[in-house]
Amino acid sequence: MEDISDVEVIAPNFKRRLSGVTSTIIQLVPVQRALGQKVATLGPGLPTGLPRIGYCALLRLWGRPKGRSLRVWHARRNVEMLPAIVLRDVLRMKLKVVFTSASQRKHSGWTKFLIKRMDAVIATSNRTAAYLDVPSTTIMHGIDTQRFFPAPDKAAAKAALGLPADRKIAGCFGRVRHQKGTDLFVDSMIGLLPQRPDWIAIVAGRATAAHVSFENELKEKVNRAGLSDRILFVGEHTNIPDWYRALDLFVAPQRWEGFGLTPLEAMATQVPVVATDVGAFPELLVTGQDETGILIPANELAAMADAAARFMDDAERAGRAGERGLARATATFSIQGEASRIGAIYEKLLSGTVSG
Incomplete structure (x- = not known):
């Protein structure tokens, strides 16, 4: 446990189930700490290695951290905004509250009520910012370019995973479910692969209990098409960067997405991307x-198959797109850059130059 007197920023996680928000906290906090930001987490569902404080430490929030007049509470959900408002406005604890919004839909009246009481608001994209009724700063998510980088030897990267080194590979990574468009990827590959014997496809990700039947239906469809040896369901893996490095094309087929890091992860590994407009x-x-x-409309199978075919049939175009994607990901979307920009918001709050 961290000494609360040394903590300037509290990053609460009040949801046990792993989610995109939880993943963001897990990846971001170590980078923030490395940059000198005195951040500690609070709540369940987080790895034991992260710096954290216990709930009892909240009783000391009337006091000040070393060298500061107040602390920052960084909420990412409604359930984390509400207690911060109570601590700050009812109990009069020395806090400023920042909220990161990733939602791309109209907020409920309750959410709007909470957001209007924030001292600063961060939007994870310009599209997200458009749904906010308060001023915000857009800070897009970044990725760890120390983990996601191109394969020095593509054939060796494939062989290391037990994949055929002499085949090109199209991939779709993420949770296996209808919302993620896994069926669209599978259907597009069923249509494309018979005419392209040098390509195979892989689906990497987990189907939770509610979506196992959906995954089984996809596997049966692949089997009926006679492609079970060329459209592979490889499950969930902790070494996902290795799987990206084996790809020659990445498809992000989501029907809906809050933000979505998978295209960035593919770009950072120098893989061209086909993604839906979500x-x-x-x-x-x-x-x-x-x-x-290539960007395509969501939920349009023909457009997905056409876009994938353009890269599959033109190695030079795919190579150029991969090189540009790598340059863009490393220059614009590093997690260190994200952490630095968030740190600038913290510093304004901690120094009192931003007020709610």
């Missing part, structure tokens, strides 16, 4: 003359 994908990819990928 979440932050339009702000991550560059299309047109300097393309890093």
Whole structure:
């Protein structure tokens, strides 16, 4: 446990189930600490290695941290905004509250009520910012470019995973479910692979209990098409960067997404991307003359198959898109850059130059 007197920023996580928000905290906090930001987590569902405080430490929030007049509470959910408001406004503890919004839909009246009481608001994309009724700063998520980087030897990267080194591979990574569009990827590959014997496809990710039947239906569809040896369901893996490095094409087929890091992870491993027009994908990819990928309408199978075919059938175009994607990911979307920009918000709150 961290000594609360040394903590300037509290990052609560009041949800036990792993989610995108939880993953953000897990990845971001160590980087923030490395940059000198005195951040500690609070709540369940987080790895034991993260710096944390216990609930009893909240009783000491009337006091000040060393060298500061107040602390920052960084909420990412309604359930984390509400207690911060109580601590600050009812109990008069020395806090400023910042909220990060990733939602791309109209907020409920309750959420709007909470957001209006924040001292600062961060939006994870410009599209997200458009749904806010208060001023915000857009800070897009970043990725760890020390983990996600190109394969020095693509064939060796494939062989290391037990994949055929002499085949090109299209991949779709993430939870296996309808919302994520896994069926669209599978259907597009069923249509494309018979005419492209040098390609295979992999689906990497977990189907939770509620979606196992959906995954089984997809596997049966692949089996009926006679492609069970070419469309592979490889499950969930902790070494996911290794799987990206084996790819020659990445497809993000989501029907809906809050933000979505998978295209960035593919770009950082120098893999061209086909992605739907959801979440932050339009702000991550560059299309047109300097393309890093192809953007398509959501839930349109024909458009997905056509876009994938354009990269599958044109190795030079795919190679150029991969190189540009790598340059864009490393220059614009590193997690260190994200942490630094968030740190600038913290510093303004801690120094009293931003007020609610």
